[in-house]
Amino acid sequence: MSKELVNLVVDMREEEAVKLAEKLLAEGAEPLGLLDDCREALGIIGDRFAAGECFVPELILAGEMLRQIGALVKPKLEASDAGAQKKIGRIVFGTVEGDIHDIAKDIVVFMLDINGFDVMDLGVDVPAAKFVEAVKEFKPQVVGLSGFLTLAYDPMKNTVQALKDAGLRDSVKIMIGGGQMDDNVAAYAKADAYGKDAMAAVTLSKGWIGVK
Amino acid sequence: MKIIAEKINGTRKRVAQAIQERDAAFIQGLAKEQAEAGATWLDANAGTAPQREPEDLIWLVENIQAVTDTPVSLDSANPKALQAAIKVVKKTPMINSISLEPGRIDVFPIVAEHKCPAVALAMDEKGIPKTKEERISIIGRLLEKTRSMDIPDGNLYFDPLAMTIGTGQENALVFFETIREIRAKFPEVHVTCGLSNISFGLPARKYINRVFLALSMQAGLDCAITNPNSKDIQTTILAAELLLNQDRYCLKYTRAFRAGVFEE
Numbered sequence: 001m002s003k004e005l006v007n008l009v010v011d012m013r014e015e016e017a018v019k020l021a022e023k024l025l026a027e028g029a030e031p032l033g034l035l036d037d038c039r040e041a042l043g044i045i046g047d048r049f050a051a052g053e054c055f056v057p058e059l060i061l062a063g064e065m066l067r068q069i070g071a072l073v074k075p076k077l078e079a080s081d082a083g084a085q086k087k088i089g090r091i092v093f094g095t096v097e098g099d100i101h102d103i104a105k106d107i108v109v110f111m112l113d114i115n116g117f118d119v120m121d122l123g124v125d126v127p128a129a130k131f132v133e134a135v136k137e138f139k140p141q142v143v144g145l146s147g148f149l150t151l152a153y154d155p156m157k158n159t160v161q162a163l164k165d166a167g168l169r170d171s172v173k174i175m176i177g178g179g180q181m182d183d184n185v186a187a188y189a190k191a192d193a194y195g196k197d198a199m200a201a202v203t204l205s206k207g208w209i210g211v212k
Numbered sequence: 213m214k215i216i217a218e219k220i221n222g223t224r225k226r227v228a229q230a231i232q233e234r235d236a237a238f239i240q241g242l243a244k245e246q247a248e249a250g251a252t253w254l255d256a257n258a259g260t261a262p263q264r265e266p267e268d269l270i271w272l273v274e275n276i277q278a279v280t281d282t283p284v285s286l287d288s289a290n291p292k293a294l295q296a297a298i299k300v301v302k303k304t305p306m307i308n309s310i311s312l313e314p315g316r317i318d319v320f321p322i323v324a325e326h327k328c329p330a331v332a333l334a335m336d337e338k339g340i341p342k343t344k345e346e347r348i349s350i351i352g353r354l355l356e357k358t359r360s361m362d363i364p365d366g367n368l369y370f371d372p373l374a375m376t377i378g379t380g381q382e383n384a385l386v387f388f389e390t391i392r393e394i395r396a397k398f399p400e401v402h403v404t405c406g407l408s409n410i411s412f413g414l415p416a417r418k419y420i421n422r423v424f425l426a427l428s429m430q431a432g433l434d435c436a437i438t439n440p441n442s443k444d445i446q447t448t449i450l451a452a453e454l455l456l457n458q459d460r461y462c463l464k465y466t467r468a469f470r471a472g473v474f475e476e
Contacts, residue, residue, distance in 0.1 A: 056378040056413030100339070103379070 002029070002037050009041035010048075012058055014065050021069045031076040035114045038066055039199075042111065046197045056103065063107050070110060087118040089209040090140035094122030094131065095178075096155035101148035104178060104198075108146065111198040117142075117205060128155065128162035135168050142205045143172045145191065148179035156181075156189040164190075173208040177201060213449050213458075214435040216285050216306065216331075216404065217251035220272060222259020231258060231268050239275040247280035249440035253306045254280070256297075257287035266296035273297050285331075291318040304328055308437075309371070312336035312350055312357075324361040331369045331404055331437075332358075334390075340373050344390045347372050351394060355401075365400035369435050374405055377420070378413035384424060388431040395432035404435035407445070422448040430456060446473055 002024060008017035021034055045062050048054040091112055095105050102124050109121045120138050122130060135143060143163070145156050156176055163169045174191040177200070186194035192208075195201045219242050222228045230238040243254055254276050258268035265288060273284055277300075285306035286297050298305065307323050309331035310316055323330045332354050334347040341347045351370055358368060372390040375383040387410075391403050405428065411420035422444050425436065429452045438445050450473070454465045468474065 052415070055415060056376075057381075060379065 001033055005034065005037040006041045006044070009038065009062065009065055009069075010044050012061055012065075014061060014068075017065055018068045018072070021072055025072060025076055031073045034069060034073050038069055038114070039111065042066070042107065043199055046199070050197075059103050059107065063103060063110070066107065066110050070114065073114075086116075088116040088211050089142065089205065090118045090120070090138055091142045091144055091205060092120045092122065092131065092134045092138055092140045092172075093144040093146070094126035094134075095124040095146040095148075096152050096159060097125055097127045098155055099147045099149060099152045100124045101146070101178070104148075105146040108144065108177065108198040108201045111202055112144075112205060115202045115206070116211075128159040131159050132162050132166045132168065135163060135172060136166070140172060141209055143174045144201060144205075145174065145176045145189075146178045147176065147181055150180050152178070152181070153185055153188060156185065156191065160190045173204075175201060175204050213429065213453060214252040214402075214404075215250065215440045216253045216255050216308070216435065216437040217246035217249075217440050218255055218406070218437050219246060219439060219441075220255060220276065221257040221287070222268070223257065224259075228259055231260065231272070234271065236275050236278075239272060240279045243276040243282075244279045246440050247282040249446070251282055251440040252435075253285040254282050255285040255287045255306075255308060255437065257308075258293065262290055262292075265290050265293040269293045269297040270300055273300050277302050289313075289316055289319070291322065294319060294322050298322065298326060306330065306369075309333050310354070310358075312354060320357065320361060320363075323358075323367075324363050327367070329367045329369065330363075331371055333371050334373055340375065344386050344393065347390050348393055348397070351398070355398065365398060366402070369402040369404040370394055371405050372403065374410050374424075376412040377410055384410060384427070388427060391428060391431040391433055402435050403433050404437060405433060406437045408438075418444050425449070426452040429453070443473070 005017060005020050008020060024034060042062065045054060049059060093109055095102060109119050112119050120134055122134055145159060147156060160174055175193045175195050176186050176189060176191045177195045181194055183194045193204050195204050220227060220239060222231050246254055256269060256272040256276060258265050258272060260268045269288060276284055283303040283305055284301055285308045286294055287308040288294050304326060305328055307319060307328045307330040310319050310323060311333035313335060314337050334350045335341065336350055341350060372387055374387045377383050394403055407421050407425055410424045411417035414420060425448050450465050450468050453459050454462055459465055
């Protein structure tokens with residue numbers, strides 16, 4: 001646990017954060033510990049964004065820092081015993097049809113990934129049929145639908161319906177999230193839950209799979 | 213600098229409510245105040261579901277025309293709504309907008325038949341282009357189409373579609389370069405844009421928007437979709453036109469001063 005790393009990421013000091021991550025790993029720090037630091041930093045950044053204290057470009061930079069630190073940590077994880085990351089579950093994730101927003105989606109996918117999920121990220125503007133195909137092939141326990149604008153409401157509904165029509169609805173739990181989404185939209189779309197941020201996505205998914 | 217006044221837009225909650233409740237006074241109020249601030253066109257967007265849009269758009273146009281002679285800009289992608297509304301306009305309206313998106317193909321004949329000026333979006337079925345070159349290419353294809361229908365270049369107001377600076381810090385530069393190239397390649401056309409997309413996601417947006425307006429004007433923007441009642445916009449246009457040698461003997465500026473426009 002490195003308070004310094006958390007602070008550097010929260011303060012958007014990209015170069016210093018990545019350098020510190022490298023240094024810590026070289027000194028033998030636990031790779032999972034660094035990922036915990038990223039998780040904590042992201043929680044703080046998310047709160048600040050919701051409070052209007054930090055803004056979209058900073059979310060993009062946060063995603064970029066996570067990618068870089070994640071890239072340093074992953075090979076160490078695969079090498080170490082403690083981090084023999086047995087995947088705890090599978091998730092199909094994507095931004096629904098007609099919506100091209102991906103900044104927050106990428107952060108959520110990253111968080112799910114470092115929390116032990118095997119995530120298939122379908123990208124943006126994903127038609128319902130593609131979700132259905134992915135669920136058939138990948139057999140996830142959870143499906144995550146991301147959307148930023150109100151134009152995402154009906155595509156979310158359609159995606160849930162398409163999974164029902166394909167006889168797959170009961171085999172998955174569906175969570176939605178993003179900009180204009182909320183509990184009402186989840187009810188409208190007949191999804192199982194709405195998550196307000198990346199940590200909510202992790203909590204929901206872990207809960208459904210039965211992991212603490 | 214021409215202004216397409218933006219406030220009568222059904223995607224705004226209060227306006228949507230007025231349309232729903234047929235609150236004529238509210239719409240007439242917006243029309244009057246925007247017209248008095250010197251708008252060139254009053255944009256009317258019903259923002260409603262396709263079945264209701266024609267009657268809602270007609271209602272908006274009738275209420276705007278009840279209080280002002282300023283021409284209307286019919287803001288709809290729905291040819292049925294445009295055809296319905298164009299029957300009740302008193303003056304040739306602006307059509308907002310045409311593009312190379314498949315859904316807008318049927319709007320072109322309306323523009324041609326009624327000899328309307330039109331906002332033309334630099335996009336096609338692939339969505340908003342990433343580069344300047346793609347935008348210019350789409351504009352070229354748009355012009356081929358409009359010229360083949362005898363729509364004069366001078367009736368077209370191209371919108372190069374500014375992307376928010378928060379997700380791409382080079383987006384404004386691309387935008388300015390695109391304007392310059394449009395004016396150089398197609399000297400008769402006009403260039404327009406909305407002024408607030410650029411600052412989406414950032415705080416203290418008005419400072420970004422007004423500098424964006426000034427820099428765009430220097431690049432060749434000659435029309436904007438905006439709020440004509442905004443002091444920020446008014447003063448920015450006055451100062452920018454002055455500096456761009458579009459204000460003989462600085463008369464517009466000094467007259468505005470005497471009229472109290474610059475008072476805080």
